[in-house]
Amino acid sequence: MLKKLRVLFAAIFFVAITLLFLDVSGVMKHWFGWMAKVQLVPAVLSVNLGVIILLALLTILFGRLYCSVICPMGVLQDIVSNIHKKFNKKHLYKYRKSCNVLRYVVLVVFVALLLAGIGGVAALIEPYSAFGRVASNLLAPIYAGVNNILAFFAERMDSYAFYPVDVWVKAGATFAVAIVTFVVIAYLSWRYGRLYCNTICPVGSFLGLISRYSIFKPVINTEKCNGCGLCAMKCKSECINSKEHKIDYSRCVVCFNCIENCTKGAISYSLRKGCSTSSCQAKGEDSPKDNSRRAFMQGIAMAVASAPLAAKAAGGRVVAELEDKKSYKRETPIAPPGSKSIANLNQHCTACQLCVQNCPNGVLKPATGEYGIEGFMQPTMSYDKGFCRANCNVCSTVCPNGAIAPITIEEKASTRIGRAVINLENCVVNTDGVTCGNCSRHCPTKAIMMVRKDGKQIPTVDTEKCIGCGACEYVCPARPFSAIHVEGNEIHHVM
Numbered sequence: 001m002l003k004k005l006r007v008l009f010a011a012i013f014f015v016a017i018t019l020l021f022l023d024v025s026g027v028m029k030h031w032f033g034w035m036a037k038v039q040l041v042p043a044v045l046s047v048n049l050g051v052i053i054l055l056a057l058l059t060i061l062f063g064r065l066y067c068s069v070i071c072p073m074g075v076l077q078d079i080v081s082n083i084h085k086k087f088n089k090k091h092l093y094k095y096r097k098s099c100n101v102l103r104y105v106v107l108v109v110f111v112a113l114l115l116a117g118i119g120g121v122a123a124l125i126e127p128y129s130a131f132g133r134v135a136s137n138l139l140a141p142i143y144a145g146v147n148n149i150l151a152f153f154a155e156r157m158d159s160y161a162f163y164p165v166d167v168w169v170k171a172g173a174t175f176a177v178a179i180v181t182f183v184v185i186a187y188l189s190w191r192y193g194r195l196y197c198n199t200i201c202p203v204g205s206f207l208g209l210i211s212r213y214s215i216f217k218p219v220i221n222t223e224k225c226n227g228c229g230l231c232a233m234k235c236k237s238e239c240i241n242s243k244e245h246k247i248d249y250s251r252c253v254v255c256f257n258c259i260e261n262c263t264k265g266a267i268s269y270s271l272r273k274g275c276s277t278s279s280c281q282a283k284g285e286d287s288p289k290d291n292s293r294r295a296f297m298q299g300i301a302m303a304v305a306s307a308p309l310a311a312k313a314a315g316g317r318v319v320a321e322l323e324d325k326k327s328y329k330r331e332t333p334i335a336p337p338g339s340k341s342i343a344n345l346n347q348h349c350t351a352c353q354l355c356v357q358n359c360p361n362g363v364l365k366p367a368t369g370e371y372g373i374e375g376f377m378q379p380t381m382s383y384d385k386g387f388c389r390a391n392c393n394v395c396s397t398v399c400p401n402g403a404i405a406p407i408t409i410e411e412k413a414s415t416r417i418g419r420a421v422i423n424l425e426n427c428v429v430n431t432d433g434v435t436c437g438n439c440s441r442h443c444p445t446k447a448i449m450m451v452r453k454d455g456k457q458i459p460t461v462d463t464e465k466c467i468g469c470g471a472c473e474y475v476c477p478a479r480p481f482s483a484i485h486v487e488g489n490e491i492h493h494v495m
Contacts (some may be wrong), residue, residue, distance in 0.1 A: 002269060003257070003259070003260045006065075010069045010078070012075070016035050017036065018072065018139070019032060020036060020136065020357075020358075021353065021357050023357075023358070026358070029269075029394070029398050032102035034355055036072075037275055038051050038070060039400060040071075041127075041401075043055070043382050044398070045348045046401050047402065049268045050477060052225060059210045059214060061253060062213065063253075065254040066203075067204055068254055072202075073127035073185070074136075074197060076131060077189040077193070077196065077197065080186050080190055081194075082243070083190075084189075084191075085297075092233040092234075093232065093233055093234065094238060095238055095240055098198065098248055102200075103205045104205060106125070106199075106202060106205065107205040116374075117343065117346045117374055119347065119378065120349075120376030121344055121376065122262045122376050123350040123377060124177070124203060126160055126202065129196075129352035130181050130351070130353055134178050134185075137175045137238060137494055138280050141167050143166050147162055147164075147165060148165065152164070171367075172368075173368045177377065186214075189469055193236030193238060194238075197237070197251075198237055198251040200390055205253075211289055215272065216271055217252070217269070217270065218252065219268055219269075220245045220246075220267055222245050224266035226266075228263070231257075231261060231267060234257045234260075236253075236255060237252055239251035240253075243331060258271070326481055327435060328482065330485065331487055332487050333381075333488050334379045334380060334417055334487075334488035335381070335488060336381060336388075336395050337388065337396065337397075337417050338395065338404040338405045338407035338416050339404050341492060342371060342375070342488070342491075344403070345371075345378055346371060346378065347387055350403075351366065351379075355395035355404060356379050361385075361386035361388065361392060363387065363388050364379045364380070364384065365379070365382050379395070380471065381486075381488075383482075388468075389469075390441070390444050390469065393409055394405055400464075413445075413467070414467070414494055416467050416489060417467065417469075418467075418489050419468055420439075420486055421485055421486070423461055423462070423483050423484070426478045427459070427478060431478070438475045439459050439484050443472055444467075445466065447464075447465035447467075459472075461486065462486075468488065469486075
């Protein structure tokens, strides 16, 4: 019963979080956006004390339930290992000693990288962000492709239930990282179950420090146990030493496989008070099963009920793509509105790609070298496929890390994230001898004016009015590079 409940809630969390990264309609973030904000590292980076305290209490009460229910990367590992069992029913796990030195060295290095503001490197092993990159780079194109097939047939039946969307690789480096991440995680899960969680994952190592002292734990009753070792063979965390009747609670992810597979009923999920781990296991002190089930359900209910509500997001329409437009190589990259500065973005962002995937205008893409190594894969703005619409603040509403703080439409309109720079050598007024003025007509802040020079109308920029939205760069007809582009402001200014 306990395992069925755990699998049910894990499936709900996994499907909902995955849809956040696959959604093409812009609806899922309203329903499930809060699930990204109850992930541990995003909660820490955004200083969400309510979620941090909730997850700490959940772990001290019930063990590493977070790893087996809430964390999408943990659930993905379970899916892979279960598929392996379908193909190889004889595959069994075995007890392995914990690699504590490696675990805690990785944890210390991870924390040091975050404190140093090198989130792009730390994000490589952060579980939620790693899963986000896998979902947005490997699964989202497939999901969008299926959507486009449905849209093709719906159009021929005069239905608008589906509409086509662009399918494109936003950054080759991030795509490569997603492939490597998936291959490594899948291999480790296929062969060794939760080895990644209990060796590399910094979240698993941190929660393991707390779960050692959790109130509810799987307990071995030595009087009932016949030493068959079946529990250890089914333990995907490989943390049960059946010979000594001991469980390493720092690695146990509370999957309940041991309880389900014990033919003698020698293992129970029990509440124990005032005794050490070894003495409790020797005595086999158990609480009634209905109490443990009730406690498990209460823990899940508390986690869900206390989670923050998803913020309402104002979305923009999909922008028509101009052919043969290339991104401009900027001296200073453009950080999204709400990030306050490039330094603040580097310090808080874990490159989960949720903002990139949910940007309705195709403006955000993962940085490959724009921010340096400390900002690898973090979001930067590019205006070759669209521009930052005045009525859109989606990225600030979906960010779970606090890297892009919530910002209103009014605040966004007065935030200068960059300034336009003109290259008259590329301007069609000079190259083609025609009258244009596209940049001036489409500037939402009227920062670009057309002035007469040498008998031609050429654009000039009032940098005090320019907010760096990129409308001018996007609509410029010059090819392959626009005659006007936006340089980012390292620190955002409010007009």
